[in-house]
Every structure is written in structure tokens, then in C-alpha cells.
Amino acid sequence: MTPTNLFKLISILFILTPFFAWSAPQMTLIDRVVAVVNDNIILKSELDAEVNLAKQDLQARNIPVTNPEELASKVLDKIILERLQLQRINQLGIKIADDELFAQIQDIAKQNNLTVAELRDRLNLSQKNGFESFRERIRQQMLFQKLREVEVLSKTQVTEDEVSNFIQRQALVQSDVEYHLGHIMVSLPESATPAERDASKQKAQDILQKIRTGEDFSQMAVRYSEGSKALQGGDLGWLGVDQIPTFFNDALNQLEVGETSAVIRSPVGFHIIQLQGKRNKNSQIVKQYHLYRFILLSQDARNKQQPSPTLVKLADSLTSLEAFKQLNEKYSDIPASVNANGNLGWQTAKEMPPEYFQAIESLQPGHAAKPFATEQGWVILFLDGVRDQDLSLKDKRKQAMQTLRMKKANESYEIWLRRLKDEALIDIRLEDPEIMEKQPSHEEALSN
Structure with missing residues (x-):
């Protein structure tokens, strides 16, 4: 409860x-x-x-x-x-x-x-x-x-795999989830003989083997698929749960994005599907930037309009994260606490200070931005990566983590309570007949 x-x-x-x-x-x-x-x-x-x-x-x-x-x-x-x-x-x-x-x-x-x-x-x-x-x-x-x-x-731990599996199971029963599927079909003729079924199944197995050894799925679809979307590389587009054939469900439930199913049998033939994407209809796709920061202490940085050419040249030379991290050794006289939290993690433009985004807005990953002035001194930002992130999926993972932790905690809570009871010194006297006997009130005792 x-x-x-x-x-x-x-x-x-x-x-x-x-x-x-x-x-x-x-x-x-x-x-x-x-x-x-x-x-x-x-x-x-x-x-x-x-x-x-x-x-x-x-x-x-x-x-x-x-x-x-x-x-x-x-x-x-x-x-x-x-x-x-x-x-x-x-x-x-x-x-x-x-x-x-x-x-x-x-x-x-x-x-x-x-x-x-x-x-x-x-x-x-x-x-x-x-x-x-x-x-x-x-x-x-x-x-x-x-x-x-x-x-x-x-003390209840939940693994990332458990979260992923939970979300995957939940997604299959949620109408707001859509799947981007690739599809290859090897058809069966009506009233197919056993030999024809075996031949079609073997053909599908051969196609799957080629895909698993590195052949491109869409190219295999164009070459071999007999499905309606063969000429589109087998691309079925984005489908809701209610649009996906039911005989795909079991296989789809086992797939992560980018994975290809085993051969699936249906009344019309043999199929291979590839999960090429998964999204929420209400997804919130945002761009995130993975930033590192280094501060060069300076009392008069705000008074200067531009960083010195030497400082600009230093930033331009930082073309790898390893080189950027070496700034801590190069400027070892700066107190370690100043740059102790240099890894700023993944942030959206709205989450970071405006001057930070202005510095890295047109920057390519793997480079440092032009230094800019703050109250502490000159700040150099290094852009380690850029990605599109679905915030609704992030929230969903958080909710799944909480749900799973609570589920596990519920399973162990009664055990913990009983262990607490077993370790205590408890003397129960409820069966004593004198205790259960109704005693007279003070008024009744006095009247007698």
C-alpha cells in the first residue's frame, strides 16, 4: 500500500x-x-x-x-x-x-x-x-x-538490464509507443507442400545468416523480400502496437533497437524483422551537450573585453579530452577545488548558463571553445559530445527504476519485519486467563 x-x-x-x-x-x-x-x-x-x-x-x-x-x-x-x-x-x-x-x-x-x-x-x-x-x-x-x-x-538494488526489460514489457501494452520496423518476407504459396515450406524456410534462414554476418538489412530486403515494402528496403515505417501483426509480438519483445529477430513463421510465409527505432508519441527530443570546464583564476577577467591571444591559442590546441584534462597539470598552482567538478555531464541549452551555450553553440565535438570571462576568471569549455535525447524516455526509466525498487522492497519488507521480530526479546502473555478476564471498575470495587 x-x-x-x-x-x-x-x-x-x-x-x-x-x-x-x-x-x-x-x-x-x-x-x-x-x-x-x-x-x-x-x-x-x-x-x-x-x-x-x-x-x-x-x-x-x-x-x-x-x-x-x-x-x-x-x-x-x-x-x-x-x-x-x-x-x-x-x-x-x-x-x-x-x-x-x-x-x-x-x-x-x-x-x-x-x-x-x-x-x-x-x-x-x-x-x-x-x-x-x-x-x-x-x-x-x-x-x-x-x-x-x-x-x-x-538497500534495494535494480540493474539497468532490469529497467530496460521492464520498460520493454510495459511498452508492448502501451498504445503511445511506436516501433520503426524493417521487414523481410519469404512467402509461401497456397497449399504449400512440405518440400516448398522447407525450401522457403531455408531461404529465410540463409538471408538471416547474411544479415548476421554483416550484410545490410535494407539491401537484403530489396534483393530477397517478397513483402509489399521490399523496394523501400523493407521499411514498414513507424507503427503503433495495434498496427503490428500479432505474430511479431513475441520476437519484438526480445529485441533492442538495432537487433534483428530470428525467422518468424506465419500463415503467409517466413519473416525477419529488425527493430530500427522505438519512441513515445509524446516524446520530447532535445539536444544535449557533454561539457567539461576548466577555470583559469583571474581577478580582472571581467574588465578585459577579449582573452589574450596566448589563451585563445591554448584553447585551439585542445583537440582531445586527454589534452584538455592535462590543463590540471599545466596549471597545478590553481587550487584543486576550483576545477574539482570539471565534468559538467550532459546538459541542454536551457540547463546551462547562457554564456556557456553561446560559447559552444557552433562548436564541433572534440574541441574547446574560445575562453570567456566570469567573476572567477577565464572559463574554457570542452565539448566532448552532442546527442539527441528523449526526455520522456529518461523520465520513464526513472519511473521504472522506482517501480522496480518498490516492488523488490515490498517483497523483502515482510521478511525484514519478521527478522526484526525474531531478533527481539518478546514475552507474550495474552493466553494468561487472568489477563483476559474482565476486571471490575474502581466504582464497582468500592461498592462491593
């Missing part, structure tokens, strides 16, 4: 169930210890309160409580796990800032079409100090989520 859904569920429990109440029972019970968790005790009154909440939740879902003892046992187990997590939270010093908590409460109120003030009033009407109890319960759930991120999610 996501944090949002969890908080929404809590909000429903506190707001939308008409029978919600945390009112004190008619009898004030003398507390007994029902469990000890390390150095922390759980009282019967705490268990009873949580059992009442669990019953209300089950009633709201129209689920009858058929075994109260079993329910109490399950609720106690939940409380034990919560106590263990709270102990771990204290050990790690995990905190929830007040502004984080208020933002979450605002979100819950908004989901229920309420202001925070209206939410507070409703909770306080339902129960004395209802809003305060609600707020602390939300804080606790947020603490549990942070603990999960620290202990489980942060």
Missing part, C-alpha cells in the same frame, strides 16, 4: 465511518501486561483500543468478526511489530518535521473535501482530543515509511 493510500484509509476510518468512536469503555479496567517487547510493555487497555479499531474497520468493510481471540492475537502481533519499528526509529534518530506532518494532513483533508480546520473540528467532535490522536497516528505512519526507506528501500 502506498503512503497516500494508507493515509487516505486512515482518514476514512477517522472521518467517514459513522460509528467511529474512541470513547472510553463503560468499565475502567485494571491494566495488565499482555506482552513485553525488549524493554517495552504492551498493556491490555492498549490492546483493547486497537482491537476496537480493527473491529470498526472490519465492520466498515462488511467483514464479520467470527473469532475474537484470533483477532486479538493478530492485533497484538501488529502492535508488537509497531513497537519494534518505533524502537528502531529511536535508535536511528529518524524524525518527522512538523511542516512535513502538516503537509500530509492538508493532503488528507483535501482528499476528503475538507479544510484542516474542518477536519480538526470533526475529529474533536467524534472524540476528546481526536485531532491530536489523529495527528500522532499520521506522524507514526510517516515514521514507519521513513524507516522502511532507510532499512529496506535504500
Whole structure:
């Protein structure tokens, strides 16, 4: 369950169930210890309160409580796990800032079409100090989520291959993905004999072997394909998922861009496809520049209109990344911290300062730009590469990474909780008949 859904569920429990109440029972019970968790005790009154909440939740879902003892046992187990997590939270010093908590409460109120003030009033009407109890319960759930991120999610690793495979599987069921396919077909005559089928299949295998040994796919299509696009080099153009023949799907699912399938059988013949491109209909193609930067310290660089001829000549001589990196040795008197972050990575024109883009706009990769002045001194940029990047694909990879990490974390979270429980000192006293026996209230005891 996501944090949002969890908080929404809590909000429903506190707001939308008409029978919600945390009112004190008619009898004030003398507390007994029902469990000890390390150095922390759980009282019967705490268990009873949580059992009442669990019953209300089950009633709201129209689920009858058929075994109260079993329910109490399950609720106690939940409380034990919560106590263990709270102990771990204290050990790690995990905190929830007040502004984080208020933002979450605002979100819950908004989901229920309420202001925070209206939410507070409703909770306080339902129960004395209802809003305060609600707020602390939300804080606790947020603490549990942070603990999960620290202990489980942060240690969950996802490989790039897993991300690629995930995106590929997802893409096949998304209508906004398009594929650029090359196609070669060796047709079968109607009512083909076994010998004719074998001959056609062998011809397709021979074509595939030539492609895999270096022959150009489009040329092979022109020469051998009997498909409708043979004269276009087998280019089927960009196709949506609903336009691709279903007998291509399994093979397409295994292909990366640039790869060629094995021979595919269909009722009309044998096919070879090549995945020549893949894109999102809503793709955001931008040009990115891979930049390196070197700063020559100078106090009066801003006062000079142009760099010196010597400096310009130096920049012109930097025709390789290796030569550019040697500037650190050439100017070893410059503090290392000045150029410690010289690799600026891939950036779009909008992401870099305007003077940077102006310097490299007409520059060819593998060259340094003309030096320009800044407050620190003269800046020399080296353009290592230029590429077209689909930002929507970058976002998709990020989302896939998060989805896979969460999926893996979900798989290991219960294991982590049980391990936490196994390593703790827990003494459960729920089966003690004296504990479960209803005790008289103080008023009843006095009257007797």
C-alpha cells in the first residue's frame, strides 16, 4: 500500500465511518501486561483500543468478526511489530518535521473535501482530543515509511538490464509507443507442400545468416523480400502496437533497437524483422551537450573585453579530452577545488548558463571553445559530445527504476519485519486467563 493510500484509509476510518468512536469503555479496567517487547510493555487497555479499531474497520468493510481471540492475537502481533519499528526509529534518530506532518494532513483533508480546520473540528467532535490522536497516528505512519526507506528501500538494488526489460514489457501494452520496423518476407504459396515450406524456410534462414554476418538489412530486403515494402528496403515505417501483426509480438519483445529477430513463421510465409527505432508519441527530443570546464583564476577577467591571444591559442590546441584534462597539470598552482567538478555531464541549452551555450553553440565535438570571462576568471569549455535525447524516455526509466525498487522492497519488507521480530526479546502473555478476564471498575470495587 502506498503512503497516500494508507493515509487516505486512515482518514476514512477517522472521518467517514459513522460509528467511529474512541470513547472510553463503560468499565475502567485494571491494566495488565499482555506482552513485553525488549524493554517495552504492551498493556491490555492498549490492546483493547486497537482491537476496537480493527473491529470498526472490519465492520466498515462488511467483514464479520467470527473469532475474537484470533483477532486479538493478530492485533497484538501488529502492535508488537509497531513497537519494534518505533524502537528502531529511536535508535536511528529518524524524525518527522512538523511542516512535513502538516503537509500530509492538508493532503488528507483535501482528499476528503475538507479544510484542516474542518477536519480538526470533526475529529474533536467524534472524540476528546481526536485531532491530536489523529495527528500522532499520521506522524507514526510517516515514521514507519521513513524507516522502511532507510532499512529496506535504500538497500534495494535494480540493474539497468532490469529497467530496460521492464520498460520493454510495459511498452508492448502501451498504445503511445511506436516501433520503426524493417521487414523481410519469404512467402509461401497456397497449399504449400512440405518440400516448398522447407525450401522457403531455408531461404529465410540463409538471408538471416547474411544479415548476421554483416550484410545490410535494407539491401537484403530489396534483393530477397517478397513483402509489399521490399523496394523501400523493407521499411514498414513507424507503427503503433495495434498496427503490428500479432505474430511479431513475441520476437519484438526480445529485441533492442538495432537487433534483428530470428525467422518468424506465419500463415503467409517466413519473416525477419529488425527493430530500427522505438519512441513515445509524446516524446520530447532535445539536444544535449557533454561539457567539461576548466577555470583559469583571474581577478580582472571581467574588465578585459577579449582573452589574450596566448589563451585563445591554448584553447585551439585542445583537440582531445586527454589534452584538455592535462590543463590540471599545466596549471597545478590553481587550487584543486576550483576545477574539482570539471565534468559538467550532459546538459541542454536551457540547463546551462547562457554564456556557456553561446560559447559552444557552433562548436564541433572534440574541441574547446574560445575562453570567456566570469567573476572567477577565464572559463574554457570542452565539448566532448552532442546527442539527441528523449526526455520522456529518461523520465520513464526513472519511473521504472522506482517501480522496480518498490516492488523488490515490498517483497523483502515482510521478511525484514519478521527478522526484526525474531531478533527481539518478546514475552507474550495474552493466553494468561487472568489477563483476559474482565476486571471490575474502581466504582464497582468500592461498592462491593
